Amino acid sequence: MRYGTTDVLTGVDFDIHAGEVxxxxxxxxxxxxxxIEILEGFRIRSAGEVSVLGEDPAHAGEPWRARTGVVLQSWRDHPRWTARRLLTQLGGYYAPYSTPTQERPWDLEELMDLVGLTEFADQKIGTLSGGQRRRLDVAMGIIGRPELLFLDEPTAGFDPQARRDFHHLVHRLADLDNTTILLTTHDLDEAEKLADRVVILAGGRIVADDSAEGLALRVAGESEVRWTRDGERFVHATTEATRFVRDLFVQHGDAVQDLEVHRASLEDAYLTLVQQHEAGAAAEAARSFAEVTR
Structure with a gap:
């Protein structure tokens, strides 16, 4: 993607598989x-190839759009409608696109129960709290039972219980409905809990593509195992934490107590990889400047 003479995306290349988060x-x-906007078909790319559910989103029609769902960071519409009325209206747009394997839309009562909106269903949207409105945003995004769901900062404004409920919903959609989910978030703990795979962008390029655990191991390399035996405290660094713990119990059994395994977190990996990219980009810019001024 290019704006004027500035490349904002260069060589971004990845696949997402069915049912993957x-x-x-x-x-x-x-x-x-x-x-995200290119994949949704909301923005036209400058070059390159994109295939989403077998079609180019830049030219896909209504049947393709009925197979996707979008939850934006915020909505500001229909404050005088009730949640029930709005979801009924939206659901009607999806009904003509039901297939033998995918019934659209969701049953309304089941959907509202799923997102925790049942007791607010007949309340005007303009009177909903921020968290309740966010639940409605999620319901609007999945009303058509999408095969592919885009979630942009979906838990912004959620309290801890609502966030936990939403995490359960994401796992349910992926595991039971085989929904493919593309998620953006600044909450790295949330990403670590939800994602099967993490793609890190920096400077318009992909700098990492792996599971959260794989990224952490790439940065840290080793895990730290701590335990107590006969009142004595032990610490051991290892690249094979699972095997080490298993061997530890084979050797000492119930004498092993207070066992802890510490690994680098996704946050550690993210910060390290982004900083490495930024340092490399700064060094490259300095070299280019030196070449120009030589």
Whole structure:
């Protein structure tokens, strides 16, 4: 993607598989929103190839759009409608696109129960709290039982219980309905809990593509195992934590107590990889400047 003479996305290349939860991470300005909008068909790319559910989103029609769902960061519409009325209206648009394998839309009562909106269903949208409105945003995004769901900062404004409920919903959609989910978030703990795979963007390029655990191991390399035996405290660094713990119990059995395994977190990996990219980009810019001024 290019704006004027500036490339904001360059060589971004990845696949997402059916039923996979992929989290797109990156600092502000990395190109996350642009990438998502190209995949949704809301923005036309400058070059390259994109295939989403077998079609180019830049030219796909209504039947393709009925197979996708979008939850934006916020909505501001229909404050005088009730949640029930709005979801009924939206659901009607999807009904003509039901297939033998995918019934559209969701049953309304089942959907509202799923997102925790049942007791607010007949309340005017303009009177809903921020968290309740966010639940409605999610319901609007999945009303058509999408095969592919785009979630842009979906838990912004959620309290801890609502966030936990939403995490359960994401796992349910992926595991039971085989929904493919592309998620953006600044909450790295959330990404670590939800994502099967994490793609990190920096400077319009992919700098990492792996599971959260794989990224953490790439940065840290080793895990730290701590335990107590006969009142004595032990610490051991290992690249094979699972095997080490298993061997530890084979050797000492119930004498092993207070066992802890510490690994680098996704946050550690994310910060390290982005900083490495930024340091490399700064060094490259300095070399280019030196060449020009030599």
């Amino acid at each position: 992929l989290c797109l991470l990156g600092p502000n300005g990395a190109g996350k929103t642009t990438t």
